[in-house]
Amino acid sequence: MIGAGPYGLSVAAHLRGAGVPVRVFGEVMGSWRHAMATGMFLKSTPDAVDLSAPEPGGRLADFLRVHGEPELTELTPIPCEVFVRYGQWFQKQYVGEAEPTRVAAVRPAPSGPGFAVRLDDGRELAAGAVVVATGLNGLAHVPDELRRLAPSGPGVEALVSHTSQHTDLSRYAGRRIAVIGGGQSALESAALLHEAGARAQVLVREESVLWGTTPDPARSRARRVGRPRSPLGTGWVLAAVCRAPGGVRRLPPAARLLLFRRALRPSGGWWLRDRVEGVVPVRTSRRVVRAEAAGSAVRLTVAGPAGRAEVLDVDHVLAATGYRLDLDAVPFLSPETLRALRHVPGSRAPRLGPGFESSVPGLYFAGSLAAPMFGPMMRFVAGTAYTATRLARHVGRGVTAP
Numbered sequence: 231m232i233g234a235g236p237y238g239l240s241v242a243a244h245l246r247g248a249g250v251p252v253r254v255f256g257e258v259m260g261s262w263r264h265a266m267a268t269g270m271f272l273k274s275t276p277d278a279v280d281l282s283a284p285e286p287g288g289r290l291a292d293f294l295r296v297h298g299e300p301e302l303t304e305l306t307p308i309p310c311e312v313f314v315r316y317g318q319w320f321q322k323q324y325v326g327e328a329e330p331t332r333v334a335a336v337r338p339a340p341s342g343p344g345f346a347v348r349l350d351d352g353r354e355l356a357a358g359a360v361v362v363a364t365g366l367n368g369l370a371h372v373p374d375e376l377r378r379l380a381p382s383g384p385g386v387e388a389l390v391s392h393t394s395q396h397t398d399l400s401r402y403a404g405r406r407i408a409v410i411g412g413g414q415s416a417l418e419s420a421a422l423l424h425e426a427g428a429r430a431q432v433l434v435r436e437e438s439v440l441w442g443t444t445p446d447p448a449r450s451r452a453r454r455v456g457r458p459r460s461p462l463g464t465g466w467v468l469a470a471v472c473r474a475p476g477g478v479r480r481l482p483p484a485a486r487l488l489l490f491r492r493a494l495r496p497s498g499g500w501w502l503r504d505r506v507e508g509v510v511p512v513r514t515s516r517r518v519v520r521a522e523a524a525g526s527a528v529r530l531t532v533a534g535p536a537g538r539a540e541v542l543d544v545d546h547v548l549a550a551t552g553y554r555l556d557l558d559a560v561p562f563l564s565p566e567t568l569r570a571l572r573h574v575p576g577s578r579a580p581r582l583g584p585g586f587e588s589s590v591p592g593l594y595f596a597g598s599l600a601a602p603m604f605g606p607m608m609r610f611v612a613g614t615a616y617t618a619t620r621l622a623r624h625v626g627r628g629v630t631a632p
Contacts, residue, residue: 231361235259239281243324259314259317281614359594362595372551399426405545407548410433416432439498440495530542586620
């Protein structure tokens with residue numbers, strides 16, 4: 231198991247519950263600890279963030295109850311630090327040891343089925359199957375026009391950085407920051423920057439910012455039927471893709487990719503709106519067409535409504551520009567493994583069978599890299615139950631000791 235976030239822990243828990251020997255490599259909840267700024271909250275509601283255990287007792291509510299902490303409701307935003315502690319507790323309860331050693335290479339075994347796995351400390355081991363559950367690590371996307379600001383790569387000390395590179399935005403207190411993007415990451419980062427004393431503004435491509443609706447626990451039956459709830463929001467489309475990820479996989483490739491790309495527009499959590507609207511300048515219908523260094527600052531040329539251009543001078547650009555699902559960015563897959571992997575047409579994501587197995591026998595993918603096959607729920611913790619049960623069952627049928 232490569233990865234010890236929500237998907238890696240959930241799949242490992244089910245494998246161990248089924249008696250399948252598994253070793254887990256990765257820092258437990260590492261991305262959540264190091265790619266989320268202090269003070270951030272989960273966008274999802276408590277009923278959509280449970281990790282999947284093979285037996286009752288592993289929900290977020292169970293963790294809170296065991297530790298005597300207050301119950302969280304759909305009207306209670308979940309602090310990221312609470313979710314991290316929940317994941318660490320889940321690992322101890324259901325997974326056991328997770329080795330923080332990094333996997334350096336995965337290649338087909340020199341003889342027979344299975345894989346040779348090399349760790350970054352030089353050790354090598356044999357594996358009958360490998361599950362890639364590394365989340366969004368290494369997949370952060372910074373557009374080319376912004377990346378030119380940092381020849382050595384985006385980072386907190388460069389003129390441009392990606393939101394995933396930050397744990398503390400207070401370093402920008404007193405500085406002018408342009409946040410690029412219109413989703414949760416952009417809007418919450420802008421709020422945190424403002425609250426830390428930075429002069430932030432948000433540049434959004436869309437004509438308007440989309441906000442989530444405040445949950446209504448007392449919704450009428452008619453409203454529940456007309457717009458059913460799902461872990462991803464309300465509406466029949468979202469409810470359908472959450473209820474039947476296997477059905478999404480059977481759609482024609484073009485329809486599946488359209489669903490993956492269009493089912494969820496970038497949006498901000500309902501609880502965040504008061505911290506942004508009327509507080510932080512949010513400028514819609516704006517697109518950065520040029521970015522250049524101006525000494526220790528940045529000069530942005532921004533196209534606005536009707537094509538009018540303006541120039542903005544800022545001290546730093548924070549790219550909340552999402553992630554690109556690209557197998558070539560998974561550093562430990564050997565060239566021969568990458569060549570053998572079949573892709574979802576129109577993307578660089580792996581084509582997967584119903585048990586999450588790729589075209590390379592014994593190589594599985596869970597989480598975000600499975601979303602172009604199984605739908606947008608795989609981008610969220612809510613997809614762990616579907617993934618873990620099916621993947622663990624499939625692995626259990628085929629794994630033999632190497």
